[in-house]
Amino acid sequence: MAKKEKIPQKESEKKKKFDFGKLFGIFGKFKFRKLNIKKFISDLKEFKQLEKKKKLMLLGMILLFVLIILLSIIFIPRFTTSKLKIENEAKSASISNLFLYIPPDAFQYKKNFTIRALKENSAVYQNLKTLGNFYGPIYEIIPDDNKEESSLKPIKIKYKIPMNLYYGDNFNNFSIVYASDDDPPIIKKLSGCEIFKDESLGTYVVQANTFHFSKFGLYVDPTPKEASFGLKTLIEKPSSLEPDLILVQGIDNNFLGFVPNTQTINNLYGENVWSLYFPNRTIWYYKYPLLETKPKSYMDAFFGYFIRTGSNSYLEFEAERFALELKTKHNKQFDIITQGIGSLIVRYALEKHPEIKNVRSISMFSPPNKGINTVNPIYYNYI
Structure with missing residues (x-):
């Protein structure tokens, strides 16, 4: 019987091209209920057989994609909001640097508030920063029923202190600033603020009492002096x-x-x-x-x-x-x-x-x- 002659393969057929889409498809397979282990291992083996240059190029693309996502998380502005529901019991809420504590029966009926950070590029924020010398974020507390009313008991507001501006335990160069919704707004520092280390938060805070919600921020005295009593x-x-x-x-x-x-x-x-x-x-x-x-x-x-x-x-x-x-x-x-x-x-x-x-x-x-x-x-x- 005549021996079959082996037909040589074309050079293009010898080098099988790796489908990059397969590797990206790997990441879509991490749904554990649908993960095909054999196929996943097979794709990884094909990836190992790639030339070093192609591997580096592919990994570079993946790293660039991850970097773009991280930068968008860091630099794209996020306007955080928090919902606070008030009934006949004590309630607390926090949003970034601001913390609230509302005592029982502060209001006569169920009341909901939305806490929102003002956009730093907004006209309202820029106007308040100019008029009231606010430092850092400014927060707005909005009643969902649109009824502007005072509480029956004092509400505690805490604001995180930036420690790079904290000069020592004898300095009182921080206070919480209130801004009304009027045009132009009435801006005043809340009297009798207290500075202490809040163990529950693990940081230094300035705290004040208020009976009315509006906009609140932090004031930092540009010429701090040591307090003496x-x-x-x-x-x-x-x-x-x-x-x-x-x-x-x-x-x-x-x-x-x-x-x-x-x-x-x-x-x-x-x-x-x-x-x-x-x-x-x-x-x-x-x-x-x-x-x-x-x-x-x-x-x-x-x-x-x-x-x-x-x-x-x-x-x-x-x-x-x-x-x-x-x-x-x-x-x-x-x-x-x-x-x-x-x-x-x-x-x-x-x-x-x-x-x-x-x-x-x-x-x-x-x-x-x-x-x-x-x-x-x-x-x-x-x-």
Whole structure:
């Protein structure tokens, strides 16, 4: 029998071209219920037989595709929103740098809010940043029922502090800023903010109370200064037989009595009303954070007081600190003049510490001795 002659194959048939579509098809097969293991292994074997140059080209294409996806995730703006539903129970919500805590019965009925970050390239954001010196994202809290109303209880708002701008525990250069929906908007820093490390979040925050939702952001003081509290000398005079004077103010910063436009080179602070009335007396003032932000060092001391006594009252805390100042200067006699909530601090200190004997008299201006609710704005129309 004649031997069959082997017919030579064409060069193009010897080198079988690899179908690149097969490899990309591999990635579509990672649905475990439909994965054909034998076919998957076969495709991988074909990929191994590719020339090194083609392998590198293919892997380069895959890496480029992955890089494009990652860049789009990082740089394409994402406008996050969060939904918050409020009923007769405590609720909390967070979105990026902003955190909310709403106490039980803050509203009289079920209420839903949408929390949304303003677009940084929007006219609203740019306008607020210019007017209010906002730092970073600004968040809008919108009621789904479109009813603008105040809550019955204070709502806590926390904002993450950028640690590259945190200068230390004695600095209070952060506060939360509120912007209304008016045109032009009313912009104000929320009073009495607190700086502390939130262990649940693992970061430093600035916290404030509010009764109304609108737009909120972070304010950073461009010229930070170290905060200092306690008994300070306002005007020093030579010793006399008359007692020194202590001023303890409330929310009225003018209570310290400096007369505007009277500053000179020799008198940097200007004339003082109290010095005109009491020209021979050394005048002190007691400084405490009522409207300004409370730095972390202050909050640490307050938390320590709360742990020791169980009291979470800033008024009682300040009364104890004021009493300690009077005891430290037991060799001096004082007359005290107070205003507003400063009256309650002094009164509480002296009533709780009858051992203090170096206070001769107290004069009070507009003291809320019987209590008054001027914190919640829904009560303003009753005053």
